[in-house]
Amino acid sequence: MVRQAAAEVVVGDDSAPGRRWVSVLAASAVGLVLAVGAGMLWSLYSVPDAVQRQDGPRPSWEQMLENATAATAWGELAALWPETGSADVLAACSRGVAAGLACQRMRGNWTLLRRLDRPVVLRLAEPIDAHVVAVRVGDSEIILRQTGQDFRAPLAQLEQRWLGDFFIVWPDDGSVRESGDRGPEVADLQRAARRDRIRPWSGAVDGEYSVAFRDWVRAFQSRNGLRADGIAGPVTRLFLGLAEDPGDTGGKPGPDAGAARQPDGEIN
Structure with missing residues (x-):
């Protein structure tokens, strides 16, 4: 009878003292689980703050980008050429050519x-x-x-912010040369074409924009992602390496090392 009574106490006699002790233990276990869970949640939410404190301040180039407006960019470009204002650069980028400057929007x-x-x-x-x-x-x-200050940024980090869209500005009068034209400007194009490392122009440097030279220009434009019409305008001259350097940009562009993609309505 004693063993039976003990079994009844363990199994389900709510009025037994042992049952009350079991209830106390169960409540304590639940409280312990809740406390541990709360501690884990606190740890999870507090990790980013700790990591942020370890990271320190953001790099100066990231802070600079917060104030990187189109107006400041046009002004920075204009400073590369004497007697050129940001309004001239903006006009060139609005119309393609203005105030002795050419501008082209590209993707690359x-x-x-x-x-x-x-x-x-x-x-x-x-x-x-x-x-x-x-x-x-x-x-x-x-x-x-x-604003006249240079900032070094890692390419891998800036690439996450850039989708390939850019503007390029260079001095150019906006003139075009095409089949049938003659003169020293055509001879300059032919000399530049002879320096092409992929398929150099093998014809004469005689200043005559012949059908053969037009075909060469068209092929050059095609493999460089330009509008392939055989007409040499500012962008074709830029890719041929005839554009005037602003003074601090290094060497000239070489052919076929990454083609440009241009929106509709591009200048040649």
Whole structure:
């Protein structure tokens, strides 16, 4: 009878003292689980703050981008050429050619920017619609410029903010040369064409824009992502390496090292 009573106490006699002790233990266990869970949640939510404190302040180039507007970018580009204002750059980028400057909006990658080897304005996706001047692209970092100050940024980090959209501005009178034209400007084009490392022009440098030279120009434009019409305008001259350097951009672009993609309505 004693063993039976003990079994009844363990199994389910609510009035037994042992049952009350079991209830106390159960309540304590539940409280312990809740306490541990709360501690885990507190740890999870407190980790980002701790990590943030370890990271320290943001890099200066990231802070600079918060104020990287189109207006500051146009002004930075204008400073590269004497007697040129930001209004001239803006006019060129609105119309294609203005005030002795040519401007083209393109899409490309770091390889194309290295090839062009001159300052460009990057249009970023983050911050939204930010514009910043890039003066040089290296293997692992890029030099950005704002208000006369240069900032070095890792390419891998900036690439997350850039979708390939950029503007390039260079001195050019906007003239075009096409089949049937003659003169020293055509001879300059032919000399530049002879320096093409992929398929150099093998014809005469006689200043005559012949049908053969037109066909060569058309093929050059096609393999470089330009409008292939055989007419040599500002962009074709830029890719041929005839554009005047602003002074601090290094060498001339070489052919076929990353083609440009241009929106409709591009100049040649």
